[in-house]
Amino acid sequence: SQELEQSPQSLIVQEGKNLTINCTSSKTLYGLYWYKQKYGEGLIFLMMLQKGGEEKSHEKITAKLDEKKQQSSLHITASQPSHAGIYLCGADFNYKLTFGKGTLLTVNP
Amino acid sequence: NAGVTQTPKFRVLKTGQSMTLLCAQDMNHEYMYWYRQDPGMGLRLIHYSVGEGTTAKGEVPDGYNVSRLKKQNFLLGLESAAPSQTSVYFCASGPKRGEYFGPGTRLLVL
Numbered sequence: 689s690q691e692l693e694q695s696p697q698s699l700i701v702q703e704g705k706n707l708t709i710n711c712t713s714s715k716t717l718y719g720l721y722w723y724k725q726k727y728g729e730g731l732i733f734l735m736m737l738q739k740g741g742e743e744k745s746h747e748k749i750t751a752k753l754d755e756k757k758q759q760s761s762l763h764i765t766a767s768q769p770s771h772a773g774i775y776l777c778g779a780d781f782n783y784k785l786t787f788g789k790g791t792l793l794t795v796n797p
Numbered sequence: 798n799a800g801v802t803q804t805p806k807f808r809v810l811k812t813g814q815s816m817t818l819l820c821a822q823d824m825n826h827e828y829m830y831w832y833r834q835d836p837g838m839g840l841r842l843i844h845y846s847v848g849e850g851t852t853a854k855g856e857v858p859d860g861y862n863v864s865r866l867k868k869q870n871f872l873l874g875l876e877s878a879a880p881s882q883t884s885v886y887f888c889a890s891g892p893k894r895g896e897y898f899g900p901g902t903r904l905l906v907l
Contacts (some may be wrong), residue, residue, distance in 0.1 A: 721894065723867075730801075730887060730898040776840070783847060784855060785830075785894050787840040 691715060694788035702796050706765050709791045711757040711777035719780030720760045722751050723732050725790070726773045734762075767795045799823050803899035810841045810906045813837040818902050820888030829871040830855075830895040833873070833884040843852050846871055849880075850858060894898045 689787055693712045701707050711720065719738050723731040735744045740755025749771075752765045772795045780786035806821040820829065830845040832855075842855030852863045860882060862874045864907040871890075876883060886902045889895025 695874070719894070721896070723898075728901075730900045731889075733896045735822070736896070778840075780894055783828075783853075784842055784845060785893070786842075789837075789839040 691781070691786050692750070692777060692788040694775075694791050696776060696791060697789070698794070700794045700796065701767050702765060704765055705770060706763065706792070707767055708764075709762040709775050709793075711762070711788055713779050715755065715779075717755060717758050717779055718752055718788065720751075721778040721780070721785060722749075722760070722762055722775045723778065724773050725776060730768075732774065736743045742794040765795075769795045769797055771795050779788075788794070801888060801890055801897050801899040802814070803886075805902060807903045808905070810875075812879060812903065812906060814878050815874070815876050816878065816904075818886055818888075818904075820871045820873070820890075820899060822890040822893075824870055824891055824897065825889065826890040826897070827868075828891050828894055829865065830889045831861070831873045832887045832889065832895075833857065834840050834887060834901075835884050840881075843873065843886075848867070878888070878904075878907045882906050902903065 720734045722734040726733045737753035743752045750766045751759045774790040776790045778787045800820045831842045841857045846865040849868040864872045883906045884891040888899040
């Protein structure tokens with residue numbers, strides 16, 4: 689079974705709309721990392737959350753960690769075409785990151 | 798800083814050939830990782846290192862070997878390439894985990 693589930697698998701939004709991507713773990717989260725990947729390129733580190741209730745922002749992207757629910761959410765406000773790409777979450781399990789399969793975001797102008 | 802660099806960017810191998818992928822980082826990070834990314838499978842950890850001279854197996858280590866002789870370099874070797882090793886390989890390094898990824902190496906094994 690997948691240790692880290694991302695939802696939705698893909699998302700199409702109109703420019704200017706808000707959106708949320710979720711990452712749910714089957715195990716206790718000690719650290720949760722969010723990345724963005726453009727097709728054919730490497731992953732770009734967005735932010736890392738460690739404590740329950742922690743919230744961080746990077747430009748118009750905000751991520752929260754709900755430790756009790758073993759879940760993190762990534763929220764984009766007023767989406768732009770530059771936000772398009774694949775968003776991946778990675779959970780810190782014993783010195784290693786286990787990744788979800790990603791959420792493909794398309795932003796239509 | 799160059800960040801995390803990977804060499805080569807693209808390579809075609811024949812089954813049975815060997816090759817070494819080089820990952821270099823200039824940020825003095827302790828932790829370095831090798832992943833492969835395949836459609837439908839996501840990112841899977843091959844091997845990792847928590848410091849110079851140390852290595853450990855990840856999720857899919859079979860068919861690969863690694864070495865971390867210098868802190869800044871992490872080498873991934875394929876002794877006898879197989880078509881199943883066709884993939885995009887990413888190296889990552891970081892002060893905590895693999896926060897910083899390289900641009901990737903595309904490997905095609907015929």
